[in-house]
Amino acid sequence: MHLQGKHALITGGGTGIGLGIARELAAHGARVTICGRRAGPLEDAAKTTAGLFPLVMDVSDEVSVRDGFAKAVDARGPIAIHVANAGIAEGRSLRKTDLAFWRRMMGINLDGAFLTIREALETMSGLDWGRVIAVSSMAGLKGLRGAPAYSASKHAMIGLIRSLAADYAGRPLTFNALCPGxxxxxxxxxxxxxxxxxxxxxxxxxxxxxxxxxxxxxxVTVAEVAEAAMFLCGPNSGSMNGQAIAIAGGEL
Incomplete structure (x- = not known):
């Protein structure tokens, strides 16, 4: 229970990978705010798992993100763990990619990570321990055939994480990306x-x-990704910083 009392906020936390990570953190004592655009899945998850708190938030909307973080901090204190997980995965060739599709992909996957990590860092400034984890993809490491917009957004997330790791080196915060297959x-x-x-x-x-x-x-199972996130929040994880961790069964 080494995360006892620590506040974690996870975007896209009502289903899939986000919910799996939320449950793992809660099992180790964290108070976990789970965010998403739909209230239903968030409320259902909170009913079935102690330590989860639902919060409707649109990560592509700056006002929604600021208001959501303010509510979460008021209710449960500064955020020590932030998992930027919200995202969409759609394939379309570049020649068939219009600007609306491109901007929607970047707005949710990349802008969402930027906005939520920025807000999380505001609340972490006075803490002596903090973790930021972005859920990228193997498409962020090698590119995914037929999905250039998605791959570009996931590559950019890793670049953001690596830059923050360099900016905050020597401080008690770490920044890492998970890259599932x-x-x-x-x-x-x-x-x-x-x-x-x-x-x-x-x-x-x-x-x-x-x-x-x-x-x-x-x-890959959700549990395998959640365990990787749990390690990055564990007691011996301080030297893991600026990494893009592949979870894909050996894909290089």
């Missing part, structure tokens, strides 16, 4: 439909394409 979440379910429709394959064939992209030939 294909994870067993609702996003994979939606991608099955997208790949099926674009490639003219069956649902089973579409799923097999994603499973086959992970070298260990299975989907």
């Amino acid at each position: 294909y994870v067993e979440t609702e996003i994979v379910d939606r991608n099955v439909v997208s790949i099926r429709d674009r490639a003219g394959v069956t649902d089973e064939e579409a799923l097999a394409m994603m499973v086959g992209a992970n070298p260990h030939k299975r989907l």
Whole structure:
């Protein structure tokens, strides 16, 4: 229970990876504010797991982010752990990418990380311990075929994290990124439909394409990503800083 009493705020915390990390942190004593645009999933998660507190917030809206962080801090104190997890994953070739699609991808994935990390740092300024974790992707390390906008947003998240690690080196804060491969979440379910429709394959064939992209030939579990986040918040994690940690079954 080494996180007892520490306040964590997780965006995209009502489902998938965000919820998995939230539950792991709460199990170690943290008070966890889970954020998202839909109240329903957040409230359902809070009902089933002690230590989770729902907060509706749109990470692409600066006013919503500022108001949301203010409410969370007023209710549970300064934020010691921030997980910038909210994001969308959609594929589209560059020639078919219009400016609206590009800006939506950057607005949620990149602007959302920028806005929420900036607010988190304001509350961490007086603390003697803090952790910032961005959930990027293997697409942030090597690029994802057929998804240049998504890959660009995830590469930029890693650049942001590395720059902050350099800026705050020597202080009691660390900044790291998690880079999962294909994870067993609702996003994979939606991608099955997208790949099926674009490639003219069956649902089973579409799923097999994603499973086959992970070298260990299975989907990464939410628990595996959550455990990696937990390590970065653990008692011996202070020297892990500015890293982009691949969680993809051996993909290089």
